[in-house]
Amino acid sequence: MLLGVIADDFTGASDIANTLAKGLPGEGGLAVTQYLGIPKSPAAASVEAGVISLKTRSAPVEEAVAQSLAALEWLRAQGCEQFVFKYCSTFDSTPEGNIGPVGEALAQALGAKGVIACPAFPTVGRTVHQGYLFVHDQLLSESSMRHHPLTPMTDANIRRWLGLQTKTPVGLVATSTVRSGAASVRKALDEAAADAQTLVICDASVDEDLVTLGTAAAAAPLLTGGSGIAIGLPSNFIRSGRAKGSLTPFTGVEGPAAILAGSCSSATRRQISTHAQNHPVLALDIDAIMAGSFGAQEIVEFVERHAGQAPLVYSSDDPAEVELLQTRYGREKLAHRLDGLFADVARALLAKGIRRLVVAGGETSGAVAQALDLEALTIGPEIDPGVPILAEADGRIALALKSGNFGAPDFFEKALKMLQNGAEH
Numbered sequence: 435m436l437l438g439v440i441a442d443d444f445t446g447a448s449d450i451a452n453t454l455a456k457g458l459p460g461e462g463g464l465a466v467t468q469y470l471g472i473p474k475s476p477a478a479a480s481v482e483a484g485v486i487s488l489k490t491r492s493a494p495v496e497e498a499v500a501q502s503l504a505a506l507e508w509l510r511a512q513g514c515e516q517f518v519f520k521y522c523s524t525f526d527s528t529p530e531g532n533i534g535p536v537g538e539a540l541a542q543a544l545g546a547k548g549v550i551a552c553p554a555f556p557t558v559g560r561t562v563h564q565g566y567l568f569v570h571d572q573l574l575s576e577s578s579m580r581h582h583p584l585t586p587m588t589d590a591n592i593r594r595w596l597g598l599q600t601k602t603p604v605g606l607v608a609t610s611t612v613r614s615g616a617a618s619v620r621k622a623l624d625e626a627a628a629d630a631q632t633l634v635i636c637d638a639s640v641d642e643d644l645v646t647l648g649t650a651a652a653a654a655p656l657l658t659g660g661s662g663i664a665i666g667l668p669s670n671f672i673r674s675g676r677a678k679g680s681l682t683p684f685t686g687v688e689g690p691a692a693i694l695a696g697s698c699s700s701a702t703r704r705q706i707s708t709h710a711q712n713h714p715v716l717a718l719d720i721d722a723i724m725a726g727s728f729g730a731q732e733i734v735e736f737v738e739r740h741a742g743q744a745p746l747v748y749s750s751d752d753p754a755e756v757e758l759l760q761t762r763y764g765r766e767k768l769a770h771r772l773d774g775l776f777a778d779v780a781r782a783l784l785a786k787g788i789r790r791l792v793v794a795g796g797e798t799s800g801a802v803a804q805a806l807d808l809e810a811l812t813i814g815p816e817i818d819p820g821v822p823i824l825a826e827a828d829g830r831i832a833l834a835l836k837s838g839n840f841g842a843p844d845f846f847e848k849a850l851k852m853l854q855n856g857a858e859h
């Protein structure tokens with residue numbers, strides 16, 4: 435294994451696995467496997483990039499650090515030469531963490547300073563200018579991310595926000611330096627290192643900026659960022675002859691299907707209303723769930739009753755209702771209960787022979803994937819930017835784990851078709 439990625443949630447892991455598998459146009463990507471948690475056995479010899487999905491984005495800081503270091507150890511034991519810490523393109527974190535503490539702990543373990551920190555993902559509108567993160571034409575703090583149920587993002591100055599989380603000062607490499615080329619970026623990162631800066635926010639607003647950052651970091655032990663930071667990395671390995679440059683084939687999986695959505699993001703809510711126009715949907719009654727009068731069994735019955743019609747079950751709600759429910763039940767208790775419910779539903783559906791499953795939301799996907807006890811998934815074609823098809827090696831089940839904010843309004847129908855037919859939907 436050449437490249438090891440530690441991702442702080444499961445959808446984010448799919449997102450960067452997709453970037454690495456795709457590579458640059460005309461060059462091909464790396465042979466990527468997404469692991470669900472830290473594997474218990476060694477990786478297959480054919481794997482060039484291993485992406486470990488953790489569920490540490492909203493975990494207590496010490497737990498997130500410990501799990502990330504354990505993932506680093508496993509990847510080191512597989513022979514990785516370089517490591518990436520993948521977090522969200524909207525920098526999902528709180529003033530306590532976990533981007534800062536995990537980034538600093540990994541850097542310390544690898545003896546790295548002047549480490550790139552760049553959440554930019556221009557394809558989906560995430561760009562960084564002078565250390566300020568934009569979501570399309572809005573500052574992060576003016577976007578719908580200010581209402582996120584677990585990590586409300588209220589400051590777009592991510593250098594300042596990250597500074598609240600770190601022990602060492604946070605640097606900045608601005609666009610003017612990035613546009614001067616990889617050598618200038620390298621020099622700026624070396625200067626940052628000499629100045630005791632561990633993490634350095636790097637501006638990027640187009641893919642070419644990210645390729646420049648990737649080239650500048652060809653020999654760096656550690657990079658951190660969104661999936662965009664990986665755009666230039668396969669090239670480093672392919673051009674130096676260390677990787678072949680390949681595309682993973684996927685032929686499709688036939689059989690029962692379902693969609694589960696726990697994401698409350700505006701993109702997911704739009705996808706739910708689009709899907710509801712011509713498919714059966716079940717909106718969960720949260721009060722009934724919290725009272726124990728409605729649960730996994732009723733949900734599975736709904737899915738079975740609508741077999742063949744792409745049934746969708748969702749807990750998603752608008753920010754005002756989410757706030758109300760959180761006040762009523764407590765933010766963590768509610769999220770824990772809903773994540774657990776989706777996990778129970780997924781386990782029951784798998785036992786009943788589900789073959790295609792689409793899940794919306796990072797925390798929700800983490801809970802579901804853990805419940806399904808899947809260890810390693812290969813990466814198939816991209817459904818929408820940042821969301822690939824995932825398949826178990828033995829072909830038992832194909833999945834799409836969709837980041838809350840990703841995907842076009844018709845994502846759910848398109849995803850189920852692609853899980854069935856491969857790239858031809």
Ligand SMILES: Nc1ncnc2c1ncn2[C@@H]1O[C@H](COP(=O)(O)OP(=O)(O)O)[C@@H](O)[C@H]1O
Nearest residue numbers: 696697699749751769772773795796797798838
């Ligand atoms: N109606 C709801 N009210 C409050 N919290 C909810 C509701 N529905 C889902 N949640 C919780 O909100 C969180 C959404 O996070 P996540 O699944 O990561 O979605 P996203 O990818 O949009 O961030 C989950 O922990 C989920 O359990």
Ligand SMILES: O=C(O)[C@@H](O)C(=O)COP(=O)(O)O
Nearest residue numbers: 445446449522523796837838
């Ligand atoms: O970087 C991104 O935006 C995604 O890969 C991601 O991590 C999104 O997380 P969720 O919205 O919690 O799924």
